[in-house]
Amino acid sequence: MFSYFSQGKLVRNEKEKKLVIFIEGNIASGKTTCLEYFSKTSNIEVLTEPVSKWRNVRGHNPLGLMYQDPTRWGITLQTYVQLTMLDRHLSTMSAPVRMMERSIYSAKYIFVENLFRSGKMPEVDFAVLSEWFEWITQNIAIPVDLIVYLQSSPQTCHERLKERCREEEKIIPLEYLEAIHQLYEDWLIKKTSFNVPAPVLVIPADDDLQKMLHRYEENREKILAGSNV
Ligand SMILES: Nc1ncnc2c1ncn2[C@@H]1O[C@H](COP(=O)(O)OP(=O)(O)O)[C@@H](O)[C@H]1O
Numbered sequence: 001m002f003s004y005f006s007q008g009k010l011v012r013n014e015k016e017k018k019l020v021i022f023i024e025g026n027i028a029s030g031k032t033t034c035l036e037y038f039s040k041t042s043n044i045e046v047l048t049e050p051v052s053k054w055r056n057v058r059g060h061n062p063l064g065l066m067y068q069d070p071t072r073w074g075i076t077l078q079t080y081v082q083l084t085m086l087d088r089h090l091s092t093m094s095a096p097v098r099m100m101e102r103s104i105y106s107a108k109y110i111f112v113e114n115l116f117r118s119g120k121m122p123e124v125d126f127a128v129l130s131e132w133f134e135w136i137t138q139n140i141a142i143p144v145d146l147i148v149y150l151q152s153s154p155q156t157c158h159e160r161l162k163e164r165c166r167e168e169e170k171i172i173p174l175e176y177l178e179a180i181h182q183l184y185e186d187w188l189i190k191k192t193s194f195n196v197p198a199p200v201l202v203i204p205a206d207d208d209l210q211k212m213l214h215r216y217e218e219n220r221e222k223i224l225a226g227s228n229v
């Protein structure tokens with residue numbers, strides 16, 4: 001699986017240079033819809049977030065538990081998110097371009113950070129997750145060439161979230177989406193909080209579906225720059 005070290009990190013052995021793009025954004029900002037659109041292009045591999053795993057690990061639902069009692073179950077969910085995202089990052093690419101929903105970075109810089117800052121994650125849980133995250137990112141190369149940030153207002157996300165009606169998310173208040181939004185803005189727009197591992201392309205994402213699909217098409221070249229797709 002890993003065949004050589006580069007700058008002290010384990011690196012996957014891919015024969016040709018491939019393009020890896022993260023699609024980042026708030027909950028219900030339209031990431032999956034965006035990925036669905038690009039999945040129709042041949043030579044693009046799309047990886048959605050493994051939410052089904054987060055809702056069912058050996059019969060348990062860490063996502064649901066986390067929303068019910070974040071202080072008790074936040075670390076349980078986020079440990080599993082970290083593992084499943086790492087597994088996604090390290091999986092063998094089946095096409096020259098990979099577009100993946102979120103990343104191990106946003107899991108830590110947005111969701112873990114939010115749990116901790118809002119006082120819902122005990123300091124010891126945050127410390128353990130941070131140690132894991134730092135070990136992983138210091139020892140394993142996580143390929144990424146571009147981050148596409150779907151920038152949407154928390155209000156829009158709240159409307160879309162209600163429409164999507166995922167059982168576990170019914171209790172999410174607007175304030176939660178506002179906090180996630182602020183963390184994303186600090187990370188990817190102001191660039192004042194954490195390391196940004198690749199250039200960022202910002203796509204405004206509040207418009208209706210038709211306009212959004214048109215906007216994705218307009219941005220296709222920018223997104224796929226450097227690839228032959
Ligand atoms: N541009 C849009 N306008 C209106 N509704 C949208 C738009 N994009 C997505 N949706 C709907 O909003 C909900 C969340 O979209 P989704 O793509 O699942 O977001 P995410 O993957 O970011 O959570 C879904 O019900 C989806 O059909």
Ligand SMILES: Nc1ccn([C@H]2C[C@H](O)[C@@H](COP(=O)(O)O)O2)c(=O)n1
Pocket residue numbers: 026027028029031049051063077078081106107108111112169
């Ligand atoms: N590190 C993470 C990543 C995601 N979640 C939650 C947020 C949503 O309820 C769900 C993913 O849905 P999406 O944003 O793709 O609509 O998982 C989390 O709590 N921690």
